[in-house]
Amino acid sequence: MAYWLFKSEPDAFSWDQLKSKGEKGQEWDGVRNYAARNNMRAMKIGDKGFFYHSNEGREIVGIAEVSALAHPDSTADNPTWECVDIRAVADIPKPIDLDAIKADPRLAEMILVKNSRLSVQPVTDEEYIYICKLCGLDDPPRSP
DNA sequence: GCCAACGTTGGC
Protein backbone atom coordinates (compact mmCIF):
# COMPACT_ATOMS: atom_id res chain seq x y z
CA MET A 1 0.00 0.00 0.00
CA ALA A 2 1.43 3.33 -1.00
CA TYR A 3 0.26 6.89 -1.36
CA TRP A 4 1.61 9.71 -3.48
CA LEU A 5 1.43 13.39 -4.28
CA PHE A 6 1.25 14.85 -7.77
CA LYS A 7 2.10 18.48 -8.25
CA SER A 8 0.90 20.67 -11.04
CA GLU A 9 0.69 24.35 -11.74
CA PRO A 10 -3.00 25.02 -12.28
CA ASP A 11 -2.09 27.31 -15.18
CA ALA A 12 -0.50 24.35 -16.95
CA PHE A 13 -2.83 21.53 -15.89
CA SER A 14 -5.42 21.90 -13.18
CA TRP A 15 -7.52 19.56 -11.08
CA ASP A 16 -10.58 20.58 -13.09
CA GLN A 17 -8.81 19.56 -16.26
CA LEU A 18 -7.99 16.16 -14.80
CA LYS A 19 -11.63 15.70 -13.78
CA SER A 20 -12.71 16.55 -17.31
CA LYS A 21 -10.65 13.59 -18.57
CA GLY A 22 -12.94 11.19 -16.72
CA GLU A 23 -12.26 7.47 -16.42
CA LYS A 24 -9.55 7.47 -19.03
CA GLY A 25 -7.46 9.96 -17.11
CA GLN A 26 -4.34 11.65 -18.25
CA GLU A 27 -0.81 10.60 -19.05
CA TRP A 28 1.32 12.30 -16.39
CA ASP A 29 3.88 13.33 -18.97
CA GLY A 30 6.61 15.92 -18.95
CA VAL A 31 8.41 14.73 -15.84
CA ARG A 32 12.18 14.93 -16.43
CA ASN A 33 13.48 14.12 -13.00
CA TYR A 34 14.84 10.73 -11.98
CA ALA A 35 13.46 10.70 -8.45
CA ALA A 36 10.01 11.56 -9.72
CA ARG A 37 10.26 8.95 -12.47
CA ASN A 38 11.36 6.28 -10.01
CA ASN A 39 8.38 7.11 -7.83
CA MET A 40 6.08 6.59 -10.81
CA ARG A 41 7.76 3.29 -11.63
CA ALA A 42 6.94 2.12 -8.11
CA MET A 43 3.23 2.89 -8.47
CA LYS A 44 0.58 0.21 -8.78
CA ILE A 45 -2.81 0.34 -10.41
CA GLY A 46 -5.29 1.93 -8.04
CA ASP A 47 -2.68 3.69 -5.89
CA LYS A 48 -4.09 6.95 -4.59
CA GLY A 49 -2.37 10.29 -4.47
CA PHE A 50 -3.06 13.89 -3.63
CA PHE A 51 -3.32 16.42 -6.42
CA TYR A 52 -1.52 19.59 -5.37
CA HIS A 53 -1.67 22.97 -7.07
CA SER A 54 1.75 24.61 -6.96
CA ASN A 55 2.49 28.30 -7.41
CA GLU A 56 -1.13 29.38 -7.54
CA GLY A 57 -3.37 28.14 -4.79
CA ARG A 58 -0.64 26.05 -3.16
CA GLU A 59 -3.15 23.58 -1.80
CA ILE A 60 -4.23 19.99 -2.03
CA VAL A 61 -7.37 20.02 -4.12
CA GLY A 62 -8.17 16.43 -4.95
CA ILE A 63 -7.40 12.73 -4.84
CA ALA A 64 -6.31 10.90 -7.97
CA GLU A 65 -5.50 7.28 -8.67
CA VAL A 66 -3.12 5.47 -10.96
CA SER A 67 -4.98 4.18 -14.01
CA ALA A 68 -1.98 2.90 -16.00
CA LEU A 69 1.40 1.62 -14.87
CA ALA A 70 4.58 3.43 -15.83
CA HIS A 71 5.17 3.41 -19.58
CA PRO A 72 7.34 5.48 -21.92
CA ASP A 73 6.45 9.16 -21.85
CA SER A 74 4.92 9.92 -25.24
CA THR A 75 6.26 13.47 -25.10
CA ALA A 76 9.87 12.43 -24.45
CA ASP A 77 12.48 11.81 -27.13
CA ASN A 78 14.41 9.66 -24.68
CA PRO A 79 13.06 6.28 -23.49
CA THR A 80 14.46 6.77 -20.00
CA TRP A 81 11.51 8.99 -19.23
CA GLU A 82 8.43 7.11 -18.15
CA CYS A 83 5.18 8.08 -16.57
CA VAL A 84 1.91 6.68 -15.28
CA ASP A 85 -1.63 7.71 -16.15
CA ILE A 86 -3.84 9.13 -13.42
CA ARG A 87 -7.51 9.94 -13.12
CA ALA A 88 -9.55 11.99 -10.66
CA VAL A 89 -11.23 10.06 -7.87
CA ALA A 90 -12.52 12.52 -5.27
CA ASP A 91 -12.73 16.21 -4.58
CA ILE A 92 -11.30 17.51 -1.33
CA PRO A 93 -14.15 19.02 0.69
CA LYS A 94 -11.92 21.44 2.59
CA PRO A 95 -8.62 21.95 0.74
CA ILE A 96 -5.55 22.29 2.93
CA ASP A 97 -2.98 24.86 1.87
CA LEU A 98 0.77 24.88 2.22
CA ASP A 99 0.71 27.28 5.16
CA ALA A 100 -1.50 24.90 7.12
CA ILE A 101 0.66 21.91 6.20
CA LYS A 102 3.80 23.73 7.33
CA ALA A 103 2.15 24.83 10.55
CA ASP A 104 1.19 21.27 11.53
CA PRO A 105 3.93 19.40 13.41
CA ARG A 106 2.52 16.06 12.23
CA LEU A 107 3.19 17.11 8.64
CA ALA A 108 6.60 18.67 9.15
CA GLU A 109 8.39 15.69 7.59
CA MET A 110 6.43 15.78 4.35
CA ILE A 111 8.55 16.00 1.23
CA LEU A 112 6.29 18.83 0.14
CA VAL A 113 7.79 20.79 3.03
CA LYS A 114 11.33 19.43 2.86
CA ASN A 115 11.84 19.31 -0.90
CA SER A 116 9.19 21.44 -2.47
CA ARG A 117 10.61 20.93 -5.95
CA LEU A 118 10.04 17.21 -6.32
CA SER A 119 7.03 16.94 -8.59
CA VAL A 120 5.97 13.37 -7.81
CA GLN A 121 6.44 12.39 -4.20
CA PRO A 122 5.59 9.57 -1.81
CA VAL A 123 3.25 10.32 1.09
CA THR A 124 3.18 8.09 4.16
CA ASP A 125 0.02 6.22 5.14
CA GLU A 126 -0.15 8.31 8.32
CA GLU A 127 0.16 11.59 6.41
CA TYR A 128 -2.45 10.49 3.90
CA ILE A 129 -5.07 9.50 6.45
CA TYR A 130 -4.35 12.50 8.65
CA ILE A 131 -4.60 15.02 5.81
CA CYS A 132 -7.79 13.42 4.54
CA LYS A 133 -9.30 13.80 7.98
CA LEU A 134 -8.26 17.47 8.18
CA CYS A 135 -9.79 17.99 4.76
CA GLY A 136 -13.13 16.53 5.73
CA LEU A 137 -12.69 13.05 4.27
CA ASP A 138 -13.26 10.70 7.18
CA ASP A 139 -13.44 7.63 4.94
CA PRO A 140 -10.90 8.38 2.21
CA PRO A 141 -10.32 6.25 -0.89
CA ARG A 142 -7.56 3.75 -0.12
CA SER A 143 -4.73 2.34 -2.14
CA PRO A 144 -5.08 -1.39 -2.78
C1' DG B 1 9.11 39.63 -10.03
C1' DC B 2 12.82 38.00 -7.22
C1' DC B 3 15.76 34.69 -5.65
C1' DA B 4 17.10 30.32 -3.18
C1' DA B 5 17.39 25.58 -3.83
C1' DC B 6 17.88 21.96 -6.54
C1' DG B 7 18.92 18.95 -10.55
C1' DT B 8 21.02 18.38 -14.91
C1' DT B 9 24.47 19.25 -18.31
C1' DG B 10 28.85 19.32 -20.16
C1' DG B 11 33.76 20.48 -20.04
C1' DC B 12 37.83 18.79 -18.24
Next chain:
DNA sequence: GCCAACGTTGGC
Protein backbone atom coordinates in the same frame (compact mmCIF):
# COMPACT_ATOMS: atom_id res chain seq x y z
C1' DG C 1 33.98 11.01 -12.35
C1' DC C 2 34.07 15.64 -10.57
C1' DC C 3 32.26 19.99 -10.31
C1' DA C 4 31.10 24.62 -12.20
C1' DA C 5 27.66 26.66 -14.80
C1' DC C 6 23.27 26.92 -16.08
C1' DG C 7 18.20 26.39 -16.19
C1' DT C 8 14.02 25.57 -13.80
C1' DT C 9 10.90 25.33 -10.05
C1' DG C 10 8.17 27.28 -6.78
C1' DG C 11 7.64 29.87 -2.46
C1' DC C 12 7.47 34.43 -1.04
